[in-house]
Amino acid sequence: MATDSDLLSRTRAAVWHPCTQMKALEATPPLAIARGEGPWLIDTDGRRYLDAISSWWVNLFGHCNPRINAAITDQLGKIEHVMLAGATHAPVVELSERLARLTGLGHAFYGSDGASATEIALKMSAHYWRNAGQPEKNGFISLRNGYHGETVGALSVTDIPLFKSTYGPLLRNTVQVPTPDARLAESGETAEAYALRCAAALEAHLAEHAGETAAFIVEPLVQGAAGMAMYHPAYLERARELCTEYKVHLIADEIAVGFGRTGTLFACEQAGIRPDFICLSKGITGGYLPLSAVLTTDDIYAAFYGDATARGFLHSHSYTGNPLACSAALAVLDIFETDRIIDANREKSAEFTKLLGEVAAHPRAQHVRSRGMIWAFDVADAAPGFAARFHQAALREGVFIRPIGNTVYVMPPYITQAPEMAKLAEVLLACLTQLEPMR
Numbered sequence: 301m302a303t304d305s306d307l308l309s310r311t312r313a314a315v316w317h318p319c320t321q322m323k324a325l326e327a328t329p330p331l332a333i334a335r336g337e338g339p340w341l342i343d344t345d346g347r348r349y350l351d352a353i354s355s356w357w358v359n360l361f362g363h364c365n366p367r368i369n370a371a372i373t374d375q376l377g378k379i380e381h382v383m384l385a386g387a388t389h390a391p392v393v394e395l396s397e398r399l400a401r402l403t404g405l406g407h408a409f410y411g412s413d414g415a416s417a418t419e420i421a422l423k424m425s426a427h428y429w430r431n432a433g434q435p436e437k438n439g440f441i442s443l444r445n446g447y448h449g450e451t452v453g454a455l456s457v458t459d460i461p462l463f464k465s466t467y468g469p470l471l472r473n474t475v476q477v478p479t480p481d482a483r484l485a486e487s488g489e490t491a492e493a494y495a496l497r498c499a500a501a502l503e504a505h506l507a508e509h510a511g512e513t514a515a516f517i518v519e520p521l522v523q524g525a526a527g528m529a530m531y532h533p534a535y536l537e538r539a540r541e542l543c544t545e546y547k548v549h550l551i552a553d554e555i556a557v558g559f560g561r562t563g564t565l566f567a568c569e570q571a572g573i574r575p576d577f578i579c580l581s582k583g584i585t586g587g588y589l590p591l592s593a594v595l596t597t598d599d600i601y602a603a604f605y606g607d608a609t610a611r612g613f614l615h616s617h618s619y620t621g622n623p624l625a626c627s628a629a630l631a632v633l634d635i636f637e638t639d640r641i642i643d644a645n646r647e648k649s650a651e652f653t654k655l656l657g658e659v660a661a662h663p664r665a666q667h668v669r670s671r672g673m674i675w676a677f678d679v680a681d682a683a684p685g686f687a688a689r690f691h692q693a694a695l696r697e698g699v700f701i702r703p704i705g706n707t708v709y710v711m712p713p714y715i716t717q718a719p720e721m722a723k724l725a726e727v728l729l730a731c732l733t734q735l736e737p738m739r
């Protein structure tokens with residue numbers, strides 16, 4: 301306990317925690333984590349917590365996964381890092397080849413986190429149109445309640461007021477079109493019909509403004525930060541047709557939904573579409589190391605290829621294509637293949653849905669929804685401070701979970717087993733009951 305409280309006072313004194321009002325740490329200190337094991341986080345006092353949200357959606361195959369550990373250790377004995385301008389190496393080449401085969405896109409450009417992938421895709425798209433002699437096509441469209449990261453460019457296409465409003469004066473004007481979030485369908489309207497109604501709104505905008513628009517960026521199938529808002533794939537299918545028709549790039553931000561989260565390796569597969577750009581991060585290294593990638597079409601790539609330096613994409617990050625991160629990503633792709641994860645998750649998803657049945661049937665659970673390895677519901681009559689109180693209540697029961705507003709969601713690592721999921725279901729029920737509104 302002594303080490304524990306020591307670490308907590310030192311973290312308050314030395315570390316500025318993300319997405320946190322630091323004063324709140326006085327009342328609710330962060331967990332002091334000493335190690336991890338599969339889906340478990342273990343604190344400095346040896347208490348175990350089920351990592352029910354995969355450490356901010358990044359972890360796929362558990363903490364301290366022996367195969368990923370071995371891949372990184374092996375690479376560590378060869379070279380830890382070399383700059384990627386003027387040099388190359390086997391892990392980045394192999395990863396790029398494999399991502400190209402899996403996405404149907406090519407020429408992977410690397411960054412170190414999701415937000416930088418968004419920046420790269422936005423810059424590449426506008427630069428493409430400039431190279432194509434249409435520099436006026438430099439505007440961006442995104443969905444209402446969308447999230448694409450929080451650096452200044454990425455925040456410009458993000459639409460979450462809590463993150464965005466304060467920085468309004470720093471941002472570029474972008475346009476938000478209606479979200480196909482199925483919760484917003486009229487009563488009696490199917491998710492598909494609502495999705496198509498939203499696609500019609502996208503078309504109306506494109507018909508007027510395609511000439512000044514470079515790209516439309518979307519989170520395919522699930523808007524994560526909006527509170528796991530899920531929508532029908534018909535929207536993506538129609539958006540693909542419209543972007544082609546109106547000559548606007550379609551950027552699929554699969555940073556959260558990629559690598560099997562929605563049940564297919566990439567969410568776009570469920571709509572049968574190929575975007576012009578795909579942004580990948582989070583699960584790409586199994587939650588081990590910061591890495592992001594943007595892949596695009598041969599046509600877009602070709603527009604940058606030539607003798608003039610400035611026609612090329614002169615963007616860079618110091619750690620572009622880091623060999624350790626690439627070796628972790630290669631190990632992740634190996635696990636997907638050898639363990640047939642997508643197939644295995646299909647069964648696991650159905651099994652977990654059953655285990656969560658009692659939670660789903662709770663009278664306060666509304667808009668119960670799931671897709672692949674994501675489950676969510678909204679809590680009726682959630683009092684102010686609900687998310688923080690639910691988080692604390694679950695921690696006391698050994699579950700690490702962080703609701704978004706009144707949305708409780710579960711996004712476990714893929715190695716989570718039925719007994720752990722059953723425990724999670726029990727804890728969710730207990731917390732719902734414990735946090736009943738006063739009547």
Ligand SMILES: *Cc1c(COP(=O)(O)O)cnc(C)c1O
Nearest residue numbers: 413414415447448449524555556
């Ligand atoms: C998390 C996320 C990002 C930003 O990634 P960071 O690594 O946090 O910068 C962008 N888009 C989506 C859809 C995300 O979920």
